[in-house]
Amino acid sequence: MGGSENGATDNQNKPTETSLSPDSIINLDQGDPTLFEPYWKKMGDKCTLVIGGCDLMSYFSDSSNICWFLQPQLGDAIKGLHRVVGNAVTDGRHIVVGTGSTQLLMAALYALSSPSASHPVSLVAAAPYYSGYKDQAEFLRSGLYKWEGDAHTFDKDGPYIEVVTSPNNPDGTIREAVVNLGEGKLVYDLAYYWPQYTPITHPLDHDIMLFTFSKCTGHAGSRIGWALVKDKEVARKMTEYMQISSIGVSKESQLRAAKILGVLSEGCQHFRTADSENFFEYSHRIMRERRESLQNVVKNSKIFSLPKFPQDYCNFTGKYTDSNPAFAWLHSKEGIDWESLLREHKIIGRSGERFGADPKYVRISMFSPPEAFNLFLERLSAIIDNTNGNVVGGEESSIIK
Amino acid sequence: MGGSENGATDNQNKPTETSLSPDSIINLDQGDPTLFEPYWKKMGDKCTLVIGGCDLMSYFSDSSNICWFLQPQLGDAIKGLHRVVGNAVTDGRHIVVGTGSTQLLMAALYALSSPSASHPVSLVAAAPYYSGYKDQAEFLRSGLYKWEGDAHTFDKDGPYIEVVTSPNNPDGTIREAVVNLGEGKLVYDLAYYWPQYTPITHPLDHDIMLFTFSKCTGHAGSRIGWALVKDKEVARKMTEYMQISSIGVSKESQLRAAKILGVLSEGCQHFRTADSENFFEYSHRIMRERRESLQNVVKNSKIFSLPKFPQDYCNFTGKYTDSNPAFAWLHSKEGIDWESLLREHKIIGRSGERFGADPKYVRISMFSPPEAFNLFLERLSAIIDNTNGNVVGGEESSIIK
Numbered sequence: 176m177g178g179s180e181n182g183a184t185d186n187q188n189k190p191t192e193t194s195l196s197p198d199s200i201i202n203l204d205q206g207d208p209t210l211f212e213p214y215w216k217k218m219g220d221k222c223t224l225v226i227g228g229c230d231l232m233s234y235f236s237d238s239s240n241i242c243w244f245l246q247p248q249l250g251d252a253i254k255g256l257h258r259v260v261g262n263a264v265t266d267g268r269h270i271v272v273g274t275g276s277t278q279l280l281m282a283a284l285y286a287l288s289s290p291s292a293s294h295p296v297s298l299v300a301a302a303p304y305y306s307g308y309k310d311q312a313e314f315l316r317s318g319l320y321k322w323e324g325d326a327h328t329f330d331k332d333g334p335y336i337e338v339v340t341s342p343n344n345p346d347g348t349i350r351e352a353v354v355n356l357g358e359g360k361l362v363y364d365l366a367y368y369w370p371q372y373t374p375i376t377h378p379l380d381h382d383i384m385l386f387t388f389s390k391c392t393g394h395a396g397s398r399i400g401w402a403l404v405k406d407k408e409v410a411r412k413m414t415e416y417m418q419i420s421s422i423g424v425s426k427e428s429q430l431r432a433a434k435i436l437g438v439l440s441e442g443c444q445h446f447r448t449a450d451s452e453n454f455f456e457y458s459h460r461i462m463r464e465r466r467e468s469l470q471n472v473v474k475n476s477k478i479f480s481l482p483k484f485p486q487d488y489c490n491f492t493g494k495y496t497d498s499n500p501a502f503a504w505l506h507s508k509e510g511i512d513w514e515s516l517l518r519e520h521k522i523i524g525r526s527g528e529r530f531g532a533d534p535k536y537v538r539i540s541m542f543s544p545p546e547a548f549n550l551f552l553e554r555l556s557a558i559i560d561n562t563n564g565n566v567v568g569g570e571e572s573s574i575i576k
Numbered sequence: 577m578g579g580s581e582n583g584a585t586d587n588q589n590k591p592t593e594t595s596l597s598p599d600s601i602i603n604l605d606q607g608d609p610t611l612f613e614p615y616w617k618k619m620g621d622k623c624t625l626v627i628g629g630c631d632l633m634s635y636f637s638d639s640s641n642i643c644w645f646l647q648p649q650l651g652d653a654i655k656g657l658h659r660v661v662g663n664a665v666t667d668g669r670h671i672v673v674g675t676g677s678t679q680l681l682m683a684a685l686y687a688l689s690s691p692s693a694s695h696p697v698s699l700v701a702a703a704p705y706y707s708g709y710k711d712q713a714e715f716l717r718s719g720l721y722k723w724e725g726d727a728h729t730f731d732k733d734g735p736y737i738e739v740v741t742s743p744n745n746p747d748g749t750i751r752e753a754v755v756n757l758g759e760g761k762l763v764y765d766l767a768y769y770w771p772q773y774t775p776i777t778h779p780l781d782h783d784i785m786l787f788t789f790s791k792c793t794g795h796a797g798s799r800i801g802w803a804l805v806k807d808k809e810v811a812r813k814m815t816e817y818m819q820i821s822s823i824g825v826s827k828e829s830q831l832r833a834a835k836i837l838g839v840l841s842e843g844c845q846h847f848r849t850a851d852s853e854n855f856f857e858y859s860h861r862i863m864r865e866r867r868e869s870l871q872n873v874v875k876n877s878k879i880f881s882l883p884k885f886p887q888d889y890c891n892f893t894g895k896y897t898d899s900n901p902a903f904a905w906l907h908s909k910e911g912i913d914w915e916s917l918l919r920e921h922k923i924i925g926r927s928g929e930r931f932g933a934d935p936k937y938v939r940i941s942m943f944s945p946p947e948a949f950n951l952f953l954e955r956l957s958a959i960i961d962n963t964n965g966n967v968v969g970g971e972e973s974s975i976i977k
Contacts, residue, residue: 207635215630222629224828228836229616229623231797234608234790274675274799274822281821290717307820314820316691316719389635396632396827398675419708419715420682421675425826426797427625435629 201547201554203540204523206344206501210542211393214457215435222438224431231426241407242271242414244423248433252440253401256391257378259440260455261490262368264380268403269410272424273417276366276387276400280338281311281420283383283402286412287336287360288319295319297335299326301353302531303504305344305364309531325531326353334358339381342367345530345538346482347500349373366390367501371458374489374496382406388432390501392439392454397428443491455491462499465541465548469503472552476559478508503539511562513537520554602948602955604941605924607745607902611943612794615858616836623839625832632827642808643672643815645824649834653841654802657792658779660841661856662891663769665781669804670811673825674818677767677788677801681739682712682821684784684803687813688737688761689720696720698736700727702754703932704905706745706765710932726932727754735759740782743768746931746939747883748901750774767791768902772859775890775897783807789833791902793840793855798829844892856892863900866942866949870904873953877960879909904940912963914938921955 195201215222236246249272254265273279288296298312302325312322323329326337337359341350344367352361363381367373369391384403389395404410417423442453452460473479484498505524507513513534517524527536543551596602616623637647650673655666674680689697699713703726713723724730727738738760742751745768753762764782768774770792785804790796805811818824843854853861874880885899906925908914914935918925928937944952 205635209634212630212633215633216628218629224627226625226627226832227617227623228619228839229613232613232616232795233610234606234796236797274826275824277820278822285716310820314817315686315716318717318719394633395635396637396824398822398824398826416715419678419711420821421679421799423676423797423799425675425799425829427828427832428826431627431828438629 195546195550198521199550200521200523201543201551202523203543203547203551204525206390206540206542208390208393208395208501208542209544210461210548211454211458214454215393218438222435224427224434226427226430231430234423236423236426236429241269241410242417244414244417244426245270245272246426246429246433249399249401249429249436252433252436253386255440256436257403259443260370260375261378262375263365263384263386263403264378265403268405269407271402271404271410271413271417272429273400273402274421274424275389275398276364276385276402277307277311278417278421278424279385279400279402279413280308280362280364282413282416283362283385283409284312284317284320284336285416286409287362287383289334290319292334294333295321297321297323297329297331297333298338299323299329299335299354300338300340300531301326301343301350303343303345303527303536304338304531305340306525306529308338329354334360336360336362338362338364340364340366342373342498342500345502345525345527345532345536346504347373347484347498347502348482370455370489370491370496371462371499372501373498374487375491376487377490383409388436392435393458394432394435397432398425399428399432459492459496459499462501462541463497466497466499466503468548468552469541469555472556472559473505475556475563477563478511479559479562480506482506499541501541503541505537505539507535507537509535511535516558520558522551522554596947596951599922600951601922601924602944602952603924604944604948604952605926607791607941607943609791609794609796609902609943610945611862611949612855612859615855616794619839623836625828625835627828627831632831635824637824637827637830642670642811643818645815645818645827646671646673647827647830647834650800650802650830650837653834653837654787656841657837658804660844661771661776662779663776664766664785664787664804665779666804669806670808672803672805672811672814672818673830674801674803675822675825676790676799677765677786677803678708678712679818679822679825680786680801680803680814681709681763681765683814683817684763684786684810685713685718685721685737686817687810688763688784690735691720693720693735695734696722698722698724698730698732698734699739700724700730700736700755701739701741701932702727702744702751704744704746704928704937705739705932706741707926707930709739730755735761737761737763739763739765741765741767743774743899743901746903746926746928746933746937747905748774748885748899748903749883771856771890771892771897772863772900773902774899775888776892777888778891784810789837793836794859795833795836798833799826800829800833860893860897860900863902863942864898867898867900867904869949869953870942870956873957873960874906876957876964878964879912880960880963881907883907900942902942904942906938906940908936908938910936912936917959921959923952923955 257263257265363384366387382405388399486495489496524537524539528534651671658664658666764785767788783806789800887896890897925938925940929935
């Protein structure tokens, strides 16, 4: 969620090959966060999970909990991590676990809509918005909710749901709700509100907040997300969605997430004294290095640019830090056909149009394996040299159309 | 699926307590197959799964496969098991993995419906049908498909989808499609087509066949199901459903299922020579013992009865075997109020009405822990003694209303 999606076409589903040649296609369409693997490798047996053949057989985890399929260890680990990081209030909140935060957004739409309403509830998000929301809202042609696109231009009367993605996918901005009308309900997609991506300025305290293991630690394959939910009835209906659509969430993944989040929290509590980096220091460094490398390449361009973010004080690190978005939101002067330009150089990005924005934007994943990222920088340098050469006294060549 | 569901109300979500007293409520509403745990415990380390902290981080499992999030080991284990058991043709089939077969039914509805159609496709199943199908078809008020109830009475023109559950949940019967009109598409829910529940008479060879790890081995908590799909485009659309609704399926659960199904297959290949039981021999024995105990109790009743199934030749065991349904489908003479009768004796079953059938039927799970099952038999004996006493010369007391 908020960027954990994959492309919908066959071609975009192919990740970058593992051994690269100058002819290789580099897929930067998806946000597959495998770049954090080396950290977890270094942790050795600390994060190893052992599951016996007779473990975890029941549908139930804790029948006293509204979310009866939530493993208590995972609930504890989630609360512990938020406490250590300081990014969200968990006291008195219900935790609903999902098959990724993707399933939880579907659950939130179900929980916040009304089967007895005469019209579907409107769903909006401020453009540029995560491309997956539209797909999720529309693919089953539900009569409960209806995608209405950009929140900036939404002016219908009646109930609506606004998804607030902060930091935003695709552009990394910190966001608040924009519609602010009486009958609105808000879902905060906080997939990237972790210290490696953005300064943690305060613990957020909204009615429904979605997080995902994928973007917190990089464990996308586990498909674990969680919602912190203030209202009991909303938590109950979200749980009901999970029950009807998949009867709960993998217990193996839940146990593994509990273990890894626990190790992560513990590492963070000692980070000011220990010699070794904790996970967020490590991942922040990796993301910062990538952002700086990309900025160094793009600054040479006469027509391309990246968003700029002010430094802010991060309560978690106790320092002023930069934002290191998970995606680069590349802007070009009018007239660049990003799609064909990138394809010509065997790079797959995602056009701004998919995000309800202008095609002069393209989203590039910053999560690719190191070799792919370096090859991308090389190719982008070549593109920039080429386009700079073509921009002569305001005249632009055929590549710019 | 086909019975892997849980009740929708809070009360029905509470499983039977682990330590039982005469006052304990026995929940036989759900089909939580924990009764097979002792077998897997006995297998010791053979089925133990060890996952390192840096394993399985990517969204992708095999980008060359239509179902790009299917772990190849699981695909191989599924094919191997069907080969050994002989219950389904896998050659040339696409495998789509799901978060339980529940999610796969949702995926099949999406794949078999048409977003460009002017009307939703009708969904039917022959009564008594699994109560979850209606919930799944209706809860999002999709414009793609519409629940039309009992297939026996369906006579609309146009496209339809019939779910064929065989052996059937709730009543254990072997089934074929009943509508048989031109524009029909069939989804076979084969959750219980395994040797412990029914004789395996031949390998089934239908367009879409759904299976679930939950009911095959008892590992319900893993939430793993699979579809064997003939048509490439249907497999692609089912995969798309998974992508949009949850971006794939837990890799930890997939690896564990691969391991356990592999051990199961291997055990079966040696079962005629080894001293120890293979899993299907074990689980068949447990289910048979339960069926026989229940039959022994019910045969004393003047008003209750159970369905009868003929023996059939099971290709897997090489013997004529009985059916041992996962649920008892208890029938009573007219006028019994099952709900209040069972509640009075602190037993939770599921009324026939939920299955599109008469309230003179009730479904009772045969999967409960041994103590709960024995206590159920005791209480049922008491009910039978009581109701027998009340049936005097055709007169029936107030309990029979």
